[in-house]
Each structure stands twice: as C-alpha cells, then as structure tokens.
Amino acid sequence: MDAQHWHDYCVADLPPEPPALTVRQWTRLDDAARCAHTDALRRWLEHLYVQTDxxxxxxxxxxxxxxxxxxxxxxxxxxxxxxxxxxxxxxxxxxxxxxxxxxxxxxxxxxxxxxxxxxxxxxxxxxxxxxxxxxxxxxxxxxxxxxxxxxxxxxxxxxxxxxxxxxxxxxxxxxxxxxxxxxxxxxxxxxxxxxxxxxxxxxxxxxxxxxxxxxxxxxxxxxxxxxxxxxxxxxxxxxxxxxFPRYDIDSMAERRTWQVLVRQLEDTVAPHLPKGAPGMLFTELAGELWLRTQGYLGEVTELVRRATLAATADGTHKILRRHLAAVTLSERAESERRDTTSPRRLALAAPPTE
Ligand SMILES: Nc1ncnc2c1ncn2[C@@H]1O[C@H](COP(=O)(O)OP(=O)(O)O)[C@@H](O)[C@H]1O
Ligand SMILES: [Mg+2]
CATH class of the missing domain: 3.40.50.300 (P-loop containing nucleotide triphosphate hydrolases)
Known part of the structure; x- marks a missing residue:
C-alpha cells in the first residue's frame, strides 16, 4: 500500500445498486439483458457489508x-x-x-x-x-x-x-x-x-x-x-x-443480536429476491446461517451473496435452504461446521422463544 493507492481506494465509487425487478420483469428480460442485470447485481453484492452496533x-x-x-x-x-x-x-x-x-x-x-x-x-x-x-x-x-x-x-x-x-x-x-x-x-x-x-x-x-x-x-x-x-x-x-466482537448464539440475547445482523443482510438483498417473504433469512434460516459460518461476518455475507445469485440464476427468486447448502465456504468454516456437535444443532433447530 502506498499513499496513492490509499487515496484511490478512498475516493473510488462503489458499484451502484441495480434497480429491483419484479418476477414479471425478470421473466421478460432476454438472455443478454438478464446477464447484464445479473452482472450488475454481482458487482454490487461484492461490496455487501454488515454494520453492527x-x-x-x-x-x-x-x-x-x-x-x-x-x-x-x-x-x-x-x-x-x-x-x-x-x-x-x-x-x-x-x-x-x-x-x-x-x-x-x-x-x-x-x-x-x-x-x-x-x-x-x-x-x-x-x-x-x-x-x-x-x-x-x-x-x-x-x-x-x-x-x-x-x-x-x-x-x-x-x-x-x-x-x-x-x-x-x-x-x-x-x-x-x-x-x-x-x-x-x-x-x-x-x-x-x-x-x-x-x-x-x-x-x-x-x-x-x-x-x-x-x-x-x-x-x-x-x-x-x-x-x-x-x-x-x-x-x-x-x-x-x-x-473485535464474536457473534455467538448460546444465549437468547446473542441469538437476538445474530438475528438483527441477519435481518440487515436480508433487508439489503430482499428487493432483489421478489419471491422472498419477510423472515426468509432472519427467522427461517438464521440458525443455519450461523452453523455454516460460526458467526463470522465475512462468511455470512459471502453465503447470502452467493445464495442470492443462485436464487436469481435458477429463477427461484427467494433463498431456500438448498441454495445455502450448495455453497462451499472457506475451509475454516467448513471444517468447523463438521466439528459442530449435534446437541448444538438440536438447540439451534428450535425457534427462539422468550
Ligand atoms: N462487516 C463485514 N461485512 C461483510 N463482510 C465483511 C465484514 N468484515 C469483514 N468482511 C469480509 O470478511 C473477510 C475477512 O475480513 P478481514 O477484514 O480481512 O479479516 P481480518 O483482518 O480480521 O483477518 C473479507 O473477505 C471481508 O471482505
Ligand atoms: Mg487482516
């Protein structure tokens, strides 16, 4: 890194968010337009960032x-x-x-x-x-x-x-x-x-x-x-x-914090997943997202980014468990997932209660 690179990084424009399309608009796109829109979506998603308190x-x-x-x-x-x-x-x-x-x-x-x-x-x-x-x-x-x-x-x-x-x-x-x-x-x-x-x-x-x-x-x-x-x-x-905080889900308070974080990601990608219902990620898949990523912000962002693109490519236009399953994350995340004990899995399967 030198001063010029640093300056260039600081003043560079981020790729703009592409317009959100309805299911009908997606189906009416020809191949070239669909590719162009998906590319714009991919470029924008590359800069997805989770901000937490x-x-x-x-x-x-x-x-x-x-x-x-x-x-x-x-x-x-x-x-x-x-x-x-x-x-x-x-x-x-x-x-x-x-x-x-x-x-x-x-x-x-x-x-x-x-x-x-x-x-x-x-x-x-x-x-x-x-x-x-x-x-x-x-x-x-x-x-x-x-x-x-x-x-x-x-x-x-x-x-x-x-x-x-x-x-x-x-x-x-x-x-x-x-x-x-x-x-x-x-x-x-x-x-x-x-x-x-x-x-x-x-x-x-x-x-x-x-x-x-x-x-x-x-x-x-x-x-x-x-x-x-x-x-x-x-x-x-x-x-x-x-x-730097670790996002765990052992206590109810930690689970809530995790859900808030996942909700932020869901709210960001939701306009681009026109068949998705509110809660698609933060209520339905929050536990699965944690199991896959162990609370690492970069990994959970990567998982949501790639699942969004997969759900767009196959015309589902909403993120399902299978979209997450099809993504291979870093060796760190994958090996920690394999080591995760089954009681924890069971605990996570239960929806959060008061
Ligand atoms: N808040 C965040 N939201 C989304 N992605 C993040 C966030 N923080 C880090 N990442 C991603 O996680 C990965 C690792 O982050 P990095 O800052 O290099 O970690 P560290 O410096 O702690 O080793 C990078 O790909 C980065 O883009
Ligand atoms: Mg570093």
Missing amino acids: ELAAISAQMTDTVRANAESPPGAKQVLAVTGPNVVGKSTLMMRWARSRYLDWTGEAEHDRRGRPVLRPTLGCEADLCPVVWINLPAGAKIKDVDVEILEFFGLPGHGVTRNLYQRALRAAERHRSRVLIVDDAHLLKTDWKGGRDVLDHVKHINTELGEIGATLILVGANLEGGDLVTDPQIAGRLTLHR
Missing part, C-alpha cells in the same frame, strides 16, 4: 481517542489496538474507518491536478496531505521492516542505515501531516527472539515521536491479547485494546 462503537471510540491525542500536549499518546481471531473482519473495519477519517480530514484541503489533497507549509512549497498512513507488516517483521514500510508508503526509498530510516520515516509523517499510523498484521512483529526487546522499544519510540506531532499509533492484529506487544508494561499503560 459493536463495530460502530469501536469506530466511534477510535475517532474519540485520535481526536484526544491530536488535542493533548505533545508527548507519548494513547495507543489503539484492534484484535480478534483471523479473518473475523479487523482489517475491513479499519479500512472503512480510516477511509471515512481520510475523507473527513482532506475534505477542506486544496487538491492538485492529480486530485490528491495537498498542503502548503511555506510559500511556494507544496506537499501531499497524507493524514492516514497504512502499512502491512511482512512475516517476522523487525525494526527495519517497519521503517521501510512507512517510507515506501510515502514513495520514499527504503535503503540506508537503520537509524536514518527511522528519522526519515518520522520526518515524512510530519511533513505530510499524518494523523494516524495504522500497522496492519501487527501480530507479525517479531518479538520472540533475542532482539525482541529492541522491536518493542522501537514501537514505543514510534509512538513517542508520533505523539510529538499529535498523531496516533493503531495496531491491528490477530490474537494480540496476552502477547508481548500488549503486555509490555510501557505499551500496556497507554493502550486501549478493542476486541
């Missing part, structure tokens, strides 16, 4: 912390971390949050001929405005890898003496008025070796330097809890750890 709360808290860090006197600031299991949706949440921050922070800025936001720190001098810096760490990342990723984000060369790299990376963040440095896949930082302490110290240095310019360090990673990064006393003392 928990995700909205994490986003709002991050915005507050970043603002407080920017407004407090220079010095080491609060570090933010987002953690949870793999593929649960952490990067997606961060991308969406950071995109909305970027658009907000650059909205009033002057834009140059390329359409990029710019600032003029002194007369006759122009620099790109890059309030969001996003880096992905490589496996086994050490000090130099972090600095190189930051430099490359700004399009600067990442070779030279390690100490200079660090200084150049932070001066670039200052010059481009960075407000957040998001380190994705922070679990790949290599802390379990003899130089591990230095890596942790480096993270602290970065936070202190970012604090001097009012910027916030955000670490995003799988299963950070209990790890070196978040238990280091100096980091832990300044850390706000956000746990």
